[in-house]
Amino acid sequence: MNQHFIATADGKPATAGSAEDVVRLVDLKRRFGATAALDGISLTVRKGEILGIIGRSGAGKSTLIRCLNGLERPDSGQVFIEGREISRLGERDLQPLRRRIGMIFQHFNLLSAKTVEDNVALPLKIEGRPKAERLARAAELLDLVGLSEKAKAYPASLSGGQKQRVGIARALAARPALLLSDEATSALDPETTRSILALLKDINRRLGLTILLITHEMEVIRSIADRVAVIDAGRIVEEGPVWSVFADPRSDITKSLLGAIRPQLPPELAARLAPSAGAETILRVDVAGEVARGPLLSDLAAIVPGPFRLVHGGIDHIQQQPVGTLFLSVPGSDARHLAEVITFLKSRQARVEVLGHVAGSV
């Protein structure tokens, strides 16, 4: 497993148990016949953080969720929810612990015959709370998700985004320790997805709510997660702060999941790249953190004599950290100049890749 860096305040490894861990999975394994759906997953979700788990179809995400809420028993390993081991508990002992996890789903799972406020209050009804308390809590939550005026409406009259807001309100009704989001924006259009993600981030900040996001979309991770774990064939293949994983993806799976949202050369320029030496060499230069804040290109110009040009790219921000990709063209056939440019950039902690060469001018 590639660990980017572990951002615990106390310097403990991420898998060490602590009172701040809402969820802790230890070497979780689950097989179905010849398939290892979970093949030794160890992971923590710390109080107040948003952890994203991303993987392709079949990676093991659903099995992981089922182990978390006690619907599936792992073959081996342990699942701790707020410090309590749940993987061997019976159904009766599981019930109260399950209520510590609020869930939102891709298809919302609202009850169509019940009003919005009754849907939101349902977890409290199951807990046997008095009606006045249920309605007061539903009103409070509908206000939180911006849907107070829809309290008496039925789900069929709501848009997808509104239905998911109701789903979020319902998930929070019993004041869970963890909100588990299972592909909650996968059925929504991009604009509605953004508004739901903004709502989740807002709730995370305002209430300190811990969120575990399961998704196959990197854009979701990028928008709101603090940390990401990439899962493939039942294993965590990469884990770290989101900006760090985006800036420096190590595994092929991560690179492929990042795919379209990683900056690329414009297609017309990419089509002209050839592997053998041409008039210009095109470099991909990935930078993050301090180096992306600094005067990298003006220092390059000042310290390494000879031409270069910025042909594409820029600096973005993920979790307030600058993360960027610059595509540079180094003209001429002077191999020594090219080597000096690359050596300088690497000396500044940039990652440099020779993409190819272009005949004529870019």
Ligand SMILES: Nc1ncnc2c1ncn2[C@@H]1O[C@H](COP(=O)(O)OP(=O)(O)OP(=O)(O)O)[C@@H](O)[C@H]1O
């Ligand atoms: N009940 C089951 N019986 C047999 N095989 C199963 C069962 N549940 C899961 N699997 C297999 O385990 C692997 C992981 O499946 P899982 O559903 O956890 O993946 P996933 O990441 O949730 O996929 P998706 O995104 O498509 O839902 C897959 O190869 C799947 O076929």
